Structures are given as C-alpha cells and as structure tokens.
Amino acid sequence: MADGHKLEIFRGLVKFKSNTQKIWGVLAFLTLITAVEVVLGIIKPVSLTDTYVLGMKLINWIFIILTLVKAYYIAWDFMHLRDEKSSLRRAIVWTPIFLVIYLVFILLVEADYIYNVYKDGFVSWNF
Amino acid sequence: MNSTVTTGTETSIWDGGNQPLGASYGKLMMWFFLVSDALTFSGFLAAYGFSRFKFIETWPIADEVFTHVPFFHGNYPMIYVALMTFILIMSSVTMVLAVDAGHKMKKNAVTWYMFATVIGGIIFVGSQAWEWGTFIKGDHGALETKGGRILQFVKADTGERASLADFAASIPDDRIIHERKNGLWFYQEPTLTSVSLEEVVEGFKADSNILIRTEVINEEGEKTLLDRKASLAKLAEATQVVEGANLIHNEYGSRLFADFFFFITGFHGFHVFSGVVINIIIFFNVVIGTYERRGHYEMVEKVGLYWHFVDLVWVFVFTFFYLV
Numbered sequence: 001m002a003d004g005h006k007l008e009i010f011r012g013l014v015k016f017k018s019n020t021q022k023i024w025g026v027l028a029f030l031t032l033i034t035a036v037e038v039v040l041g042i043i044k045p046v047s048l049t050d051t052y053v054l055g056m057k058l059i060n061w062i063f064i065i066l067t068l069v070k071a072y073y074i075a076w077d078f079m080h081l082r083d084e085k086s087s088l089r090r091a092i093v094w095t096p097i098f099l100v101i102y103l104v105f106i107l108l109v110e111a112d113y114i115y116n117v118y119k120d121g122f123v124s125w126n127f
Numbered sequence: 128m129n130s131t132v133t134t135g136t137e138t139s140i141w142d143g144g145n146q147p148l149g150a151s152y153g154k155l156m157m158w159f160f161l162v163s164d165a166l167t168f169s170g171f172l173a174a175y176g177f178s179r180f181k182f183i184e185t186w187p188i189a190d191e192v193f194t195h196v197p198f199f200h201g202n203y204p205m206i207y208v209a210l211m212t213f214i215l216i217m218s219s220v221t222m223v224l225a226v227d228a229g230h231k232m233k234k235n236a237v238t239w240y241m242f243a244t245v246i247g248g249i250i251f252v253g254s255q256a257w258e259w260g261t262f263i264k265g266d267h268g269a270l271e272t273k274g275g276r277i278l279q280f281v282k283a284d285t286g287e288r289a290s291l292a293d294f295a296a297s298i299p300d301d302r303i304i305h306e307r308k309n310g311l312w313f314y315q316e317p318t319l320t321s322v323s324l325e326e327v328v329e330g331f332k333a334d335s336n337i338l339i340r341t342e343v344i345n346e347e348g349e350k351t352l353l354d355r356k357a358s359l360a361k362l363a364e365a366t367q368v369v370e371g372a373n374l375i376h377n378e379y380g381s382r383l384f385a386d387f388f389f390f391i392t393g394f395h396g397f398h399v400f401s402g403v404v405i406n407i408i409i410f411f412n413v414v415i416g417t418y419e420r421r422g423h424y425e426m427v428e429k430v431g432l433y434w435h436f437v438d439l440v441w442v443f444v445f446t447f448f449y450l451v
C-alpha cells in the first residue's frame with residue numbers, strides 16, 4: 001500500500017515503508033542541512049572563506065548548493081512533485097530556473113560594472 | 128512522454144473532463160500562481176543581489192545585524208533565525224501530514240494537523256514581527272556622514288561594539304521634540320535621538336578608548352577599524368546621529384540593506400499571514416465536515432501547496448539575507 005506515492009529518496013538509496021515515514025525522514029534530512037548551514041555560518045572556517053571559486057567565496061557556494069538541495073526536497077516530497085507526471089514537473093521547475101538564471105546573470109554583471117565605476121570612476125560617494 | 132494521455136472515451140474533453148497533466152484544474156491553477164509568485168520573489172532577491180554587488184565592499188555583515196534572541200541577553204548571531212526556519216519547516220511537515228491523512232479520509236487527524244500548522248504559522252509571523260521590532264529599534268547607534276555613510280564605534284581595549292550612551296558626554300540642552308499641537312501649521316518632527324551629535328563628538332574626544340569603525344570591509348572580511356587619529360578626522364564628517372533603522376536611515380550600514388530587509392521579509396511575512404488565514408478557513412471547513420461530505424480532501428492539498436511554497440521561499444530568503 002503506497003497510495004500512489006513514490007517512497008524512495010536519494011535515487012532509491014533510502015526506501016520508506018509509508019508516506020508518513022517518508023515525511024519524517026525528509027524532515028530529518030532538512031533539519032540536518034539547516035544545522036550544517038547554521039554551524040558553518042557561525043564558525044565560518046577560514047579555509048572556506050578564503051577560497052574563491054568563480055569569483056565567490058567557497059562557503060557561499062556551499063550555502064547556495066545546500067539551499068537548492070533543501071528546495072528540491074521541499075518541492076519533491078512536501079509539494080508531491082515526485083508523484084506528478086514528468087511533463088508537469090518540468091514545466092513547473094524549468095520555467096523559473098531559466099528565467100531566474102537569465103535575470104541574475106544580467107543584474108549581477110551590471111552591478112559589478114557599477115561597482116567598478118564607483119571605485120575607479122570620477123564618482124565620490126564615501127565622504 | 129506521458130503528457131498527452133487522454134483517458135477513456137466516456138469523459139467529455141471539451142467540458143474539462145480530461146486532465147492532460149494528471150492534475151486537477153484547481154491544483155494546476157495553484158501551480159500557475161506559485162510559479163508566477165516564485166518569479167516575483169526571484170525578482171526581489173535578484174534586485175537585492177544587484178544592490179549588494181554594487182556596494183560589495185561596504186555591505187553590512189548579517190551576523191553583526193541579527194544577534195538577538197528573545198528573553199536572552201548577549202550576542203547570539205543566527206540562532207533565532209535558525210529556530211524560525213525550523214519552526215516553518217516543522218509546520219510544513221504537519222501540513223503534509225494533514226494532506227496525507229486527508230488522502231486516507233481521517234477527519235480527526237486532518238483537524239489536528241491543520242491546527243498544528245496554524246499554530247506554527249502564527250509563531251513564525253510573531254517571530255518575524257519581533258525581528259522587525261528589534262531591527263527598527265536598533266542596537267548600538269551610529270553616526271551618519273554627509274555622504275550617507277555610517278560610522279560605528281568600538282571599544283579599543285576589548286574590540287566590542289560601543290553604544291552611543293556608553294561614552295556620549297552629557298550637555299544640557301533645551302531642545303525638545305516639536306509637536307504638532309505646538310506648531311503654527313501642521314508641522315511635526317520625528318522623535319529626537321537619545322543623544323545629540325555634539326554629545327557624541329564631545330564624548331568621543333574625551334574617551335580615548337573609543338575608535339571608529341567604517342563600513343568598508345577589509346581583506347579579512349571584517350569592517351575596517353580606524354586608529355585614534357583617523358577616527359578623530361573622520362568624526363568631523365559626521366552630520367547626524369542614527370539610532371535604529373528605517374527606510375531612510377540605517378545604523379547597521381547601507382540603507383539599501385534595510386530597504387530590502389523590510390521589502391523582502393515583509394512580502395514573505397505577508398504571504399505567511401495570508402497562509403495562516405487560509406489555513407484557518409480550511410481548518411474550520413474540515414471541522415464542520417465540508418470535505419468529508421465532498422468525498423475528498425483536495426482543498427487541503429491545494430492550500431498545502433501554497434503553505435509549502437511559503438516555506439520554500441523562506442529557505443532562499445534565509446540563505447541570501449542571513450547566511451551568504
């Protein structure tokens with residue numbers, strides 16, 4: 001008896017007996033990730049804050065990736081996207097992802113340019 | 128691809144009888160709304176990223192802004208907001224348990240899980256309000272320069288932040304708040320700061336243990352601390368005292384930080400508030416047996432989608448406002 005729910009997470013690595021059990025399992029996982037984020041945010045290991053990957057601190061990449069992991073499990077298991085048809089799932093997920101990547105790319109590049117204008121240009125703002 | 132399955136010939140295609148994506152009309156419309164709402168929030172967060180990259184060297188450090196926990200004194204960065212995150216995830220769990228119980232037509236279980244969800248939502252909104260109150264009230268106070276930059280104060284011996292009241296001189300002054308009832312016309316002014324600019328300047332000159340900290344972030348990722356001589360020179364540029372934060376002045380640093388804080392957490396808090404209201408309506412519908420008579424609890428599922436979405440957005444707000 002599975003009520004039409006898919007009861008596997010981590011690509012079948014962990015299997016649950018019922019939907020209720022899966023919910024608690026996902027909660028434990030989300031709590032663990034949040035705890036890791038908070039601990040990293042408080043101690044801020046120097047090895048992670050001093051390493052830059054693609055212009056951003058490694059620790060910030062870790063935070064963003066952990067956030068996306070959390071978002072995945074909320075959408076897939078709490079919002080039941082795992083049980084929806086793949087076409088609906090793709091329509092819901094890829095539309096915002098495409099638009100957001102586009103918007104973020106444009107805005108951040110532009111902001112970096114303005115930062116350089118403030119820094120090197122003939123604009124005085126720190127007075 | 129399983130998207131174009133048309134079930135059975137007996138369903139009427141043109142009367143909305145078929146479900147091409149396997150989801151009911153109501154659920155599909157909820158997803159339409161959630162995707163567009165997700166884009167709205169993304170717009171806000173991307174704008175936040177824009178302003179932050181623009182002032183990347185002077186942006187406030189969230190750990191130094193949100194340091195309070197209700198009923199506890201001291202410096203606890205992140206702890207309370209992490210607790211709020213957990214409360215919201217927990218209320219998401221009770222919601223999904225309510226949906227699960229609804230599938231099994233267990234009315235009592237749905238009732239109690241909905242009740243728990245509403246309580247979780249109320250606690251979260253209350254925490255949000257408290258967080259706003261703390262942020263608006265301010266912590267140590269600061270000075271603002273002509274160019275709108277913020278100067279904060281640090282005790283030289285301990286390296287701790289110094290509040291304005293710790294060192295400000297006491298200069299007798301007759302200046303009182305101009306109230307509307309005393310005005311010739313309908314003019315009034317905002318609340319005066321607890322110490323005046325002269326008091327801060329005089330107190331600073333008298334106390335050699337106080338140094339100025341500017342907004343600029345140095346190589347170590349900390350705010351730059353000026354030495355005593357540079358501090359005195361910088362002090363001459365100050366034009367006013369700032370205590371707390373609003374849309375125009377912000378003692379924690381860049382005013383844009385406060386603006387985005389109010390807009391994004393405010394917009395999210397509004398979502399949580401409306402989610403709580405909708406959950407309460409659904410709760411009473413469950414209690415009076417509306418869905419029991421209808422034969423299914425799909426309404427709980429649809430509202431559940433909205434509630435999880437609110438949780439999902441918070442996960443991102445938490446990362447970009449408090450962690451990164």
